[in-house]
Amino acid sequence: DGPYAADIERVVVSAADIQEKIAELARKVEADYQADTDSPLLLVGVLKGAFVFMADFARELRHPAEVEFMAVSSYGSSTTSSGVVRILKDLDRDIAGRHVLVVEDIIDSGLTLSWLLRNLASRNPASVRVVALLRKPDAVKVPVEVAHVGFDIPNEFVVGYGLDYDERYRGLPFVGVLKPEVYGAA
Numbered sequence: 373d374g375p376y377a378a379d380i381e382r383v384v385v386s387a388a389d390i391q392e393k394i395a396e397l398a399r400k401v402e403a404d405y406q407a408d409t410d411s412p413l414l415l416v417g418v419l420k421g422a423f424v425f426m427a428d429f430a431r432e433l434r435h436p437a438e439v440e441f442m443a444v445s446s447y448g449s450s451t452t453s454s455g456v457v458r459i460l461k462d463l464d465r466d467i468a469g470r471h472v473l474v475v476e477d478i479i480d481s482g483l484t485l486s487w488l489l490r491n492l493a494s495r496n497p498a499s500v501r502v503v504a505l506l507r508k509p510d511a512v513k514v515p516v517e518v519a520h521v522g523f524d525i526p527n528e529f530v531v532g533y534g535l536d537y538d539e540r541y542r543g544l545p546f547v548g549v550l551k552p553e554v555y556g557a558a
């Protein structure tokens with residue numbers, strides 16, 4: 373599990389459970405778009421956190437798909453909820469008339485996704501839906517319509533499987549909680 377696994381206090385979602393869930397999610401998404409097997413789905417990953425989920429989900433999905441990424445950044449600290457988001461990297465192509473599926477690692481406050489969904493909807497896609505691996509209880513405060521969620525998890529800070537603390541731990545194959553002393557050392 374690499375050099376960072378020792379910093380984990382507790383595993384919240386195991387690597388095996390994640391992989392099993394991704395297969396389930398892929399089957400659900402395939403069913404959603406089964407009437408459209410001629411047109412490739414446009415998977416839009418939200419950098420950086422979604423890169424691991426995207427890699428596994430895109431390889432599991434048995435529906436033609438193209439992969440795109442957007443990078444966005446919230447203004448201000450993570451504790452304030454201005455809802456203002458800045459695009460650091462936009463899509464490389466027009467999505468008009470396309471079926472778009474946003475692939476996100478986690479929905480916390482929901483601010484990132486609610487902004488992104490409005491932004492994408494303004495580009496006249498055929499549809500925009502969301503698949504998220506993880507969701508926290510606070511997500512209900514900013515309502516985001518999510519087609520499929522992998523796991524609802526408790527409201528604690530988690531890392532791994534794309535999720536970082538200070539840019540570390542993204543490569544862990546599971547989702548877990550850090551030992552308290554790790555925060556003190558940062």
Ligand code: PRP
Nearest residue numbers: 419420421477478479480481482483484
């Ligand atoms: C994290 C996570 C989601 C977002 C969820 O990204 O990957 O994209 O926060 O939070 P929200 O629902 O409160 O908006 P972050 O901004 O940390 O960037 P990163 O993906 O590059 O780590």
Ligand code: MN
Nearest residue numbers: 418419420421
């Ligand atoms: Mn993110």
Ligand code: MG
Nearest residue numbers: 421535536537
């Ligand atoms: Mg982050």
